[in-house]
Every structure is written in structure tokens, then in C-alpha cells.
Amino acid sequence: MKGFDLAGPFRNFGDLLRIDPLLAAGQGAMLGGLGLCLAIVLLCVTGIALRDRRFVRAARRGMYGMPVLLFVASAGLVHGFVAGVYDLKYIFEYSERAQTLPFKIAGLWAGLDGSLLFWALLVSIYAGLAARTGRRETPPARVRMEPYLYPVLAIVLGFFLVVTNFLANPFQVLGRAEIEGLVSQGRATLAASGAIADGSGLNPLLNNYWMLIHPPSLYVGFTGFTIPFAFAAAALLSGELGLYWIRATRAWTMIAWLFLTNGIILGGLWAYEVLGWGGYWAWDPVENASFLPWLTATAFLHTVMVVERRNMLKRWNMFLVLLTFFLTLFGTYLTRSGVVASVHSFSARTLGDCFFGFLAFIFAGGGALIALRSRELSSQYRIRSLVSREAAFLFNNLVLVAIAAAILLLTVWPTISANLLGRELSIGPPTYALVTTPLFAILVLLTAIGPGVGWVRSTPRLLKRNLLVPLFVAVGVVTLALLFWLVRKEPVSLYPPLLVGFATFAFGSAVSDFVRGVRARRATRPESRVRALGRLAVANNRRYGGYVSHIGFCLVVLGIVGSAFFREKQDVRLAIGETLPVAGGRYDLHYVGEFQGDTGVFTRDVQHFTVHRGERLVTELYPERRFYKKKDQWTTEVAIFRNRTSPLFDDLYVFFAGRDPSGGRNIFTIFHNPLINWIWVGWIVILAGGVFAALPMRRQRRVGLAE
Amino acid sequence: MKIPIVVATLVAGLGFLIYMALAQGSIPTYEVAEIAAPGFESHRDPAGAEPKPIRLEGFILSVEREGDPLQFTVIDQRKGIEATVRVESRAVKPDLFRPSAEITLEGTFDSAARLFTADKIWTKCPSKYQEIENADKFPTVKGYDKEGNPVQGATGIPPSRKS
Numbered sequence: 001m002k003g004f005d006l007a008g009p010f011r012n013f014g015d016l017l018r019i020d021p022l023l024a025a026g027q028g029a030m031l032g033g034l035g036l037c038l039a040i041v042l043l044c045v046t047g048i049a050l051r052d053r054r055f056v057r058a059a060r061r062g063m064y065g066m067p068v069l070l071f072v073a074s075a076g077l078v079h080g081f082v083a084g085v086y087d088l089k090y091i092f093e094y095s096e097r098a099q100t101l102p103f104k105i106a107g108l109w110a111g112l113d114g115s116l117l118f119w120a121l122l123v124s125i126y127a128g129l130a131a132r133t134g135r136r137e138t139p140p141a142r143v144r145m146e147p148y149l150y151p152v153l154a155i156v157l158g159f160f161l162v163v164t165n166f167l168a169n170p171f172q173v174l175g176r177a178e179i180e181g182l183v184s185q186g187r188a189t190l191a192a193s194g195a196i197a198d199g200s201g202l203n204p205l206l207n208n209y210w211m212l213i214h215p216p217s218l219y220v221g222f223t224g225f226t227i228p229f230a231f232a233a234a235a236l237l238s239g240e241l242g243l244y245w246i247r248a249t250r251a252w253t254m255i256a257w258l259f260l261t262n263g264i265i266l267g268g269l270w271a272y273e274v275l276g277w278g279g280y281w282a283w284d285p286v287e288n289a290s291f292l293p294w295l296t297a298t299a300f301l302h303t304v305m306v307v308e309r310r311n312m313l314k315r316w317n318m319f320l321v322l323l324t325f326f327l328t329l330f331g332t333y334l335t336r337s338g339v340v341a342s343v344h345s346f347s348a349r350t351l352g353d354c355f356f357g358f359l360a361f362i363f364a365g366g367g368a369l370i371a372l373r374s375r376e377l378s379s380q381y382r383i384r385s386l387v388s389r390e391a392a393f394l395f396n397n398l399v400l401v402a403i404a405a406a407i408l409l410l411t412v413w414p415t416i417s418a419n420l421l422g423r424e425l426s427i428g429p430p431t432y433a434l435v436t437t438p439l440f441a442i443l444v445l446l447t448a449i450g451p452g453v454g455w456v457r458s459t460p461r462l463l464k465r466n467l468l469v470p471l472f473v474a475v476g477v478v479t480l481a482l483l484f485w486l487v488r489k490e491p492v493s494l495y496p497p498l499l500v501g502f503a504t505f506a507f508g509s510a511v512s513d514f515v516r517g518v519r520a521r522r523a524t525r526p527e528s529r530v531r532a533l534g535r536l537a538v539a540n541n542r543r544y545g546g547y548v549s550h551i552g553f554c555l556v557v558l559g560i561v562g563s564a565f566f567r568e569k570q571d572v573r574l575a576i577g578e579t580l581p582v583a584g585g586r587y588d589l590h591y592v593g594e595f596q597g598d599t600g601v602f603t604r605d606v607q608h609f610t611v612h613r614g615e616r617l618v619t620e621l622y623p624e625r626r627f628y629k630k631k632d633q634w635t636t637e638v639a640i641f642r643n644r645t646s647p648l649f650d651d652l653y654v655f656f657a658g659r660d661p662s663g664g665r666n667i668f669t670i671f672h673n674p675l676i677n678w679i680w681v682g683w684i685v686i687l688a689g690g691v692f693a694a695l696p697m698r699r700q701r702r703v704g705l706a707e
Numbered sequence: 708m709k710i711p712i713v714v715a716t717l718v719a720g721l722g723f724l725i726y727m728a729l730a731q732g733s734i735p736t737y738e739v740a741e742i743a744a745p746g747f748e749s750h751r752d753p754a755g756a757e758p759k760p761i762r763l764e765g766f767i768l769s770v771e772r773e774g775d776p777l778q779f780t781v782i783d784q785r786k787g788i789e790a791t792v793r794v795e796s797r798a799v800k801p802d803l804f805r806p807s808a809e810i811t812l813e814g815t816f817d818s819a820a821r822l823f824t825a826d827k828i829w830t831k832c833p834s835k836y837q838e839i840e841n842a843d844k845f846p847t848v849k850g851y852d853k854e855g856n857p858v859q860g861a862t863g864i865p866p867s868r869k870s
Contacts, residue, residue: 427733439721
């Protein structure tokens with residue numbers, strides 16, 4: 001196939017032995033990892049054919065070796081970054097001597113080649129941990145599934161290692177001709193030894209502490225979905241379609257989901273604090289790519305309860321698990337292949353074909369397996385009433401999957417239209433908002449209703465008991481909000497009061513479940529309220545952790561409504577000494593002065609503002625522009641004032657856009673984002689609830705797993 | 708069973724929503740040569756009042772005027788095509804804005820004045836080893852440092868200094 005360099009790893013190994021043995025070890029381990037994947041597949045196939053468990057046990061031990069080999073490979077590459085071996089193309093492109101240690105380590109995931117190795121490393125760690133759960137040789141379902149589990153994991157890992165070894169190799173050594181080319185272009189200088197003296201440096205936009213935490217969290221999330229996929233595929237292949245696989249899958253999905261949630265919101269926070277357009281979500285293809293598996297994984301985490309409780313929707317859950325994994329790869333494909341244009345796109349290369357092939361394999365294989373096992377996956381129960389917990393879960397799933405389908409279609413629309421209509425048609429954030437906002441509104445409403453309805457069917461009395469008070473509160477809040485807006489004569493869109501009303505309803509619904517639980521406990525036991533709440537939560541951690549996450553979700557909705565519908569933007573040209581009233585006179589922004597500096601890596605152009613509320617000085621802000629000499633690139637540093645003391649939780653956001661050449665004024669963009677900090681508070685609450693729900697607290701669960 | 712009815716309603720509603728959104732929100736993308744061709748006009752809605760926005764993709768050839776409004780020329784980068792369009796914009800200039808940068812503009816084209824008015828400007832980060840067609844047409848001055856002195860090995864425009 002084109003683009004494949006089959007001799008590449010061997011050539012690199014030889015070259016690296018001369019340059020640095022540790023790097024050679026890294027390349028060797030990366031190639032060895034691929035060999036081990038092949039061995040694991042062969043061992044399991046032999047084990048299945050001969051019905052001999054010893055081969056499977058050997059494969060399991062082989063799986064323990066994967067993280068070791070890929071750790072050596074990654075550590076080798078990181079060693080190259082730290083030691084400054086710029087003869088490696090990847091290290092040359094994404095690093096320079098002047099960088100601090102954390103950013104040299106972050107070089108591992110700064111570019112395409114290294115990020116795929118990092119991806120493989122994370123998958124291998126998960127795979128090693130998943131394999132370790134098999135060492136007790138129990139329960140029987142796990143044992144029967146095992147010969148199929150490891151090959152699936154090995155094939156996924158093998159795919160990534162084929163790519164990193166032969167197609168996008170981070171250990172690729174620059175040839176003599178390439179080095180001379182770089183020197184003649186003035187992009188590189190040679191040290192006395194003949195090696196390249198310094199790298200060309202990380203993209204300044206990535207030279208930011210978010211680079212150290214956002215990509216790893218996102219990747220730990222993405223890669224985590226490999227394990228649920230492997231368990232699902234192994235269950236399908238082995239026919240062990242009882243409750244074991246779904247329980248194992250749920251736990252791993254929960255972990256991956258937590259990291260993915262965290263990664264997505266961190267990405268939003270990064271965009272918000274760095275990019276300077278006052279928002280956190282732009283419906284960029286890469287953002288969408290991370291959101292798609294989040295939606296389907298969230299759907300799975302809800303209906304998995306229906307499987308466990310009522311043994312229904314098994315086929316649907318199987319589909320969701322496979323779809324989630326598919327979407328994590330599809331997102332990688334979208335953004336690494338140049339199929340759609342994105343600010344995040346890595347340079348387009350032949351990776352596209354390779355990923356496309358693997359995606360097609362996963363899609364066709366998964367689909368065929370579900371079709372083959374369709375009868376075994378079908379359940380003997382049906383949903384009897386639309387007003388039941390299982391129906392609520394099903395609707396929640398339909399809406400989540402509908403959102404995912406809509407976002408997917410809109411993301412690829414420019415590509416589809418270019419191919420089908422002969423003209424690339426782009427769409428902007430308003431189109432995404434138009435399609436998804438009503439769906440999100442329904443989702444928030446279902447979050448409110450779901451916890452209040454009972455399994456199988458609900459009586460009107462039950463609904464009244466569970467939902468009436470939250471409903472009244474919500475209606476009250478909406479009425480107040482509408483009155484407030486009418487009095488202030490602000491244009492009223494239908495969505496803000498609706499969304500805030502639904503979110504209040506959902507908030508109340510979750511809280512009222514806690515209240516009812518505490519009351520029920522105290523009716524039979526002499527406990528204080530606090531103790532009752534604690535014991536209740538620990539005894540039902542999945543349920544109450546879930547409700548805490550719902551509360552966090554409501555807070556995020558509040559923050560999004562505030563910042564999306566009530567954001568104010570001002571483009572201004574200011575001279576030093578001027579004062580500007582912002583946010584409808586809520587603050588006065590005074591332009592004090594400016595100063596310049598030079599750090600060696602970049603020069604700074606800093607503007608100084610003070611923020612006043614009435615007579616009171618609130619804070620000082622320093623929006624800044626930086627010029628990276630080596631990269632010949634400007635970047636901007638946004639200044640944000642977070643008003644933590646007001647329930648409005650608003651941000652004043654000052655972006656230094658540049659200098660006005662026609663006069664002594666400077667150009668600024670100023671945003672006022674009301675309620676935005678509720679998003680970050682909600683994020684912490686969602687994570688706290690999720691972690692609490694994921695903790696193995698109940699003894700029954702252990703018993704359940706061992707069945 | 709009522710579930711299929713609910714599902715069908717949801718699917719139909721979603722389909723309609725997406726159709727409406729795409730019909731309304733799709734912004735066609737053009738190359739410089741296409742809109743520079745005679746007779747091209749930005750699409751107008753039936754009332755004929757406001758021209759609908761289009762996207763324009765090209766490379767920055769030169770910057771005629773820094774400031775408000777920003778004035779520059781974009782060139783079609785495809786081989787064998789020589790077409791340029793003048794652009795005027797009051798939008799915030801991106802950090803990577805400079806001659807030879809690949810850009811996407813959103814705005815309207817006035818064929819009478821042969822002027823594209825951009826409301827939004829995006830720059831694409833050029834990949835490292837990308838060869839630019841028509842490279843010989845770009846200004847020979849390679850770039851400037853912060854003090855305004857020419858620099859070798861880079862392209863750029865002088866950073867404006869406080870007067």
C-alpha cells in the first residue's frame with residue numbers, strides 16, 4: 001500500500017543505535033509490541049482450536065507485556081525529547097532546547113506520530129489491566145469469553161502499532177539530504193558533531209499548560225472505550241451474552257466516560273482562556289469528534305440499568321458499545337485524514353485510507369456479529385407503558401443518539417455536499433445550535449422526568465408524589481425569569497426560559513429523590529438527617545452518584561444558557577486613559593497603560609486595565625500579545641476577570657486584538673459572559689457524582705459479578 | 708405499541724429540522740478564480756435586499772492597508788490559474804494573517820466594485836513542508852521582526868508600531 005515504509009523501523013533501529021541506544025530500544029519495543037500482538041492472536045486462535053486453556057493463559061501473560069513494551073517505546077521517545085535528539089524528524093518538529101521539561105514530555109502527544117504511539121500506550125495499559133481481571137479464572141462466563149477477548153484487544157493495538165511503525169513513525173530519523181535541506185533553508189543549524197543543534201519548537205498555541213492536561217485526559221477517555229468494545233466483541237464471538245459482559249463493560253465505560261467528560265470540558269476551558277473569541281465551543285470537527293462518543297457512551301450508561309434490572313434492550317446496548325468505540329476511531333479518522341477541515345487537523349497524509357479500512361472492518365464485523373447473535377440478544381420482555389422508567393431511558397437514548405447523528409451529519413456536510421452537490425457547503429455554529437438546541441431541551445426535560453417514574457409502569461399518584469414539587473418550583477422560576485426579562489424589556493427567545501425551567505425541574509427532581517430517600521430511612525431507623533443521607537448514598541452509590549451528576553448537568557445547562565444567549569461583545573478602539581462602561585454599565589473598564597518585555601523565546605506587548613464597579617476597584621487585567629521570533633508567529637493572552645462573589649458568576653473577558661496603525665489607539669474585543677462559571681462548577685459536580693457512582697461500594701455488586 | 712410512533716415522530720422531526728437548518732445555514736465555498744470570473748454575483752435572497760454570505764478560499768498575496776478597514780488581495784493558489792480578488796474587512800485580524808498565509812473568508816462579493824467584503828477571516832496554519840504554488844508572485848521581502856527590521860527565512864508583514 002502506498003505510504004507504507006516496511007523497512008522504516010529496521011532502518012531507524014540501525015540509525016538510532018549509532019545516535020542513542022535508548023531511542024533504539026524505543027523503536028525496538030514499538031516493533032516488538034506489534035510482534036507480541038500477532039503472537040497473542042495466534043496463541044488464542046490455537047487455544048480455541050485445540051480447546052487448550054494453556055495457550056489462553058500464555059496470551060494473558062503476553063497482554064501484561066504490552067504496556068511494558070509500549071512504555072519502553074514511549075519513554076524512549078520522551079528521552080529523545082529531553083536529551084534533544086533533533087535528528088529525529090518528530091522531535092525536531094515539536095520541540096526545542098529552550099522548552100521546559102513538562103513541555104518536552106508533552107511532545108509525546110504534540111504531533112500526529114507521537115500521539116498515535118501515546119494512544120497505543122494507553123490502550124495497552126487498559127488492556128493489561130483488563131487481562132489481569134482474568135487471573136482468578138472466575139466467573140465461568142469470563143473464562144469462556146477469554147480466548148476471544150485478547151485477540152480483539154491485540155488487533156486494535158496491532159492496528160495502531162502498524163500505523164506507528166510503518167506509516168507515521170515518531171522514531172523516523174532525518175536523512176542526510178533532508179538535514180541539508182533544512183540547513184539550507186535556514187531552519188536548522190548543525191552542532192559540531194554534525195547533528196541538528198536545536199528543534200523548530202512547539203506551535204506557540206500549544207505552549208500552554210492546558211497542553212499538559214487536556215490531551216492526556218481526552219486520550220485516556222477515548223482509549224478507555226476499547227475495553228468495553230473488546231468485552232462486547234468477545235461476548236458476541238463466544239456467545240456468552242449473560243449479564244457478565246455488561247457488568248464488566250459498565251465499569252470500564254464509566255471510567256472512560258469520566259476521563260472523556262473531563263477532557264471535553266478542559267478542552268472548552270482551554271479554548272476559552274486561550275483563543276480569544278470569548279467562547280468555549282465552536283462546533284469544530286475535532287470538538288464534535290470528542291462529543292460523539294460521549295453522547296453514545298452516556299446513552300449506554302443509562303440503558304445498561306435497563307439490562308441489569310429488566311434484562312431488556314440487550315441488542316441496543318451492544319450496538320451502543322460498538323458504536324462508541326467506532327466513533328472514537330472515526331473522530332481520529334476525521335481529524336487525522338484531512339477529510340474535513342479543522343483548526344485541529346494534523347497534516348493530511350496517507351493515514352486516511354488505513355483508518356478508513358480499519359473503520360470499515362470494525363463496522364462490518366460488529367454489525368455482522370450483532371446480526372448473527374440477534375436472536376440470543378432479543379429479550380422476552382417488552383416495554384409495557386410509555387410512562388415507565390425503561391421507556392424514559394429509551395427516550396433519553398433516542399435523543400442522545402439523535403443528537404449524535406445530527407452532529408455527525410452536520411460535521412461531514414461540507415464533505416458530503418462537495419462530493420454530491422459539486423460545491424462545498426459550510427455551516428456555522430448557528431446551524432448546529434438550530435438543530436441541537438431543541439434536542440437538548442428534550443434531553444433536559446427527560447432528565448427531570450426520568451428519575452420520577454417507576455419501573456414497568458407508573459401510577460398517577462407516584463408521579464404526583466415524585467414530580468409535583470419540582471414542577472411547581474420550575475414553573476415558579478420560569479415565571480420569575482420571564483417577568484424579569486419583560487420588566488427589563490430584553491428580547492425574549494423561547495429557549496432561555498424553557499431551558500432554565502427544564503433544568504430547574506431536573507435539579508428539583510434529583511434533589512427530591514434524596515429527600516424522599518432520607519425520609520424513608522428515618523421512618524424506620526433512628527438516624528440523624530446527615531447520617532441517613534450518608535448511609536443512603538453509600539448503600540445506593542450508583543443511583544445517588546448519578547443524581548449528583550444530573551445536578552451538575554443542570555448547572556452546566558444554566559451556564560451554557562447564560563453564556564450562549566446573553567453574551568455581550570464589544571469591538572472597541574481605545575487610547576490610554578479612556579474608560580469604557582461594559583456589561584450594560586455593570587463594570588467600568590479603565591485603560592491604564594502598557595509595557596513591553598522580552599523573555600528570550602517571545603517578546604511581550606502587555607496592556608494594563610483596571611476594572612471598577614462604581615467607585616470600587618475590582619481587579620486589574622493584563623491582556624497581552626506575544627511574538628514568537630523563531631516561529632514568526634503572534635499569539636494572544638486573554639485577560640479574564642471571574643466574578644466569583646456574585647451569583648451571576650459572570651466573566652469579563654478582554655482580548656487584545658492588535659494595534660490600530662492609523663492612530664494611537666489599540667484594538668480590543670471585550671466580552672461579558674453571564675453565568676459562564678456555572679459550567680465549570682457543574683463540571684466538578686458531574687465528575688464528583690460520576691466518581692462516587694463508579695466506586696465499588698456495595699458488597700452485592702461483588703457477589704453479582706461472581707455469579 | 709406506541710414506541711414506534713414516538714420513534715417515527717422523532718426521526719421525522721429531526722429530519723425536517725436538519726433539512727431546514729441546512730437549507731438556511733449552508734454557506735457555499737468558492738475559489739478565488741470562480742468569483743473573479745465575469746458575471747459572478749453573491750446570491751441574493753428572493754427579496755433581493757441582503758446578499759447571502761459566501762466563503763472564499765485563497766492565499767493572501769499582499770496587504771494594501773493595515774487598519775480600519777483592512778484591505779488586502781487574495782490569490783488563487785491552484786496551478787495554472789491567475790486570479791486575484793480585492794478584499795476589505797473590519798473583522799479582527801487573526802494572528803497568522805500575513806502574505807502567503809492560506810485563508811478562508813466569509814462575506815459578500817460586489818461584482819460591480821469587484822470587491823469582497825469579509826465579515827470573518829480565518830487563517831490556516833500552513834503545514835511544514837507544503838509547497839505553495841505561485842510562490843514567485845509573493846513579495847520578495849521575507850518578513851519583519853518586532854522592530855520592523857527585515858528578517859530572513861520568514862514571510863510576514865511589519866507589525867504596526869505605536870505612532
